[in-house]
Amino acid sequence: MKTNSFVMEISKENIINNVNFLKKKYKKSILPVVKANAYGHGIKVITKTLYENGYKDFCVARLSEAKKILENEKLSCCKILVFESIDQSHFSYIKSCDSLVVTANSFQELLTLINSGISSKKIQLKIDFGFGRNGIELLDILKLKSYIVNKNLEFSGIYSHLYATDFIEGKELIDRFSEMVLFLGKEKFQMIHIQNSVGILFYGAQDFMTHMRSGIFIYGLQEEGFFHEGLKQVFQLKGKVAGVRDIEDSKYLAYTSKDDLSNDNYKNIVKIKIGYGDGFLKCNENSMCTINKKTYKILSVTMDNTFIAGDDSISEDDEVILYPNINLIRNNTGMHICEVLPLINDRIERVLK
Template sequence: MSSNPFYIEISKENLIYNNNYLQKTYNSKLLPVLKANAYGHDINIVSSILYESGVKEFAVARLCEGYKILENENLKDCKILIFETVDQEDYPNLDSRIILSANTFEDLKNMVEKGVPTEQIQIKIDFGFGRNGIFFQEVEELKEYIEKYDLKFSGIYSHLYALEKDEGAEVIEEFKKVILFLGKDRFQMTHIQNSEGIYLHGNSNFFTHIRPGIYIYGIQEPGIHMENIKQVLTLKGKIDSIRQLKNKKYLAYSTKESTKIVGDENIAKIKIGYGDGFLKLNTFTQCVINGKKFIINSITMDNSFIQVDESVKIGDEVILYPDFNDVFFKLNVHIVELICLLSPRLKRVIV
């Protein structure tokens, strides 16, 4: 009886290559973003590989993700920036390696009043995105507060996304002015460029770090191509079984007609389904078997079914999401939205 479960292959070589390429090309330190289980790659694997490569600073969305990284006792001197606001009840037992974001003026005042060291605080400035950050209009009041208590911080940052190049450049210039107005020497780290911002604006050497999310994993934005970065994740497994459905009405829970099976009725089963985060949305997309493309006809909780020809045998390797960009054009969904959902029951394997 064959097993043939699916798994996620993480290329250590490509992850290190992307890290080194981005640092060298943009002459900057990196603050890699490892939120959402490192975009589905596995937060412990990615943080460990990058740490071994010399990266000591990471960013995540939530406090629980920061502590997940710190489960690795080898990451003794790393720093982890938390993007989202942290509950005040978590302040007293805060690990010294955790850096909090002041996403409002009230956040900042509460942290200082509750005794959070300012060396564990980064200020976020909002230039109009409406998500997080101290409003640009509050900068003068912020300056008065900082000078009154002579505060120095872990860093200051902002965010670029969905901006035209010229508009993004204007925001970057405004952010530089804010940093100089507040006092550049008050901040150990300064950063604004996410992956798209890196591509559009490079690095002016004014900021201490660039902040790659998808680029550290070799993932491209649809319509934007970053030269030379390499894909880190591959979702693969093997054919578990093959059945002939001739003279049968159903494939799993659906009629053969609704699953678009035509002609040859050899159906291969693979052990992955929406219970693994491989959504039904992927029905009628392509996979690759032995270098040849085939259509996925049906997806259930634990299995998916592919119409194959006689060249396909039990145990043959199957690659899902063989072309990340093609996913967007077929489903109108960014690949990140799909790989972030890949379940922990899919083993991650370093190659």
């Protein structure tokens, strides 16, 4: 019985293709979002690759993610925007780290940051147009304008979140954001951005934006109805067959009655070394994988192993690819495309191809 484990193989060629494609097509700087372990692709692998190819600005959700990037001393000249609010206990670290840019998610938060000695040039303002998650509320905009003028502040940037999926409503949000930036003083902001990946696809380049903030598209993750040509899937979750068994006379497979697994006609069970202990969840049961470029059904997922309905053509050490087309994930598992890969934990190594 073999003990082959899985790896997530990251294509350097495809990640660079995707960011360069977006930058060239829209003639705007791309601001890569690498939160949630770079959407599961490996934050250290992705940021190192992008940095070495000229992309030195990143976005994360939490300070802990920024610190993980900065564990690579070679990335010390990068700039990392942290979306979420940061507790005052970390302010001394923020002030001492040139790479960090923080978000003011409310007017009061802005006052706290400035009064604590954090330069406005290390701050980006987030404006909330009704998303309800975070951001400076519209009722505080007049106070914000007065504060900026009185203190003659200049900021790292200003941004908002394009939450509407309706085309017309989304365009209205962009227009309102543009008006807000002009009201506050466009010259006060080094970086201006609102469009996420879907916003890039729907609305293209906007003249007043300095950057396009892309998450899923830089990884080639797309869904039906939101497809962008020119983007390539960056990862492959791959390993090898750890064992093949004939269970024709067996009643059980692992903890489950064989009769409860599938009505399909199969004879051999293929074992691979990945399971829900690695973040490959049981909802993947009845989805498909490929072995030697042929499609097979996943029957059962346990903590450390997964079992596949096989045939006589499969042998130990044959190559197995899970999620061969990640864009079909909702149809296969019911999960959103952004949910799947971040669940794959550190038991699965990320390897740059």
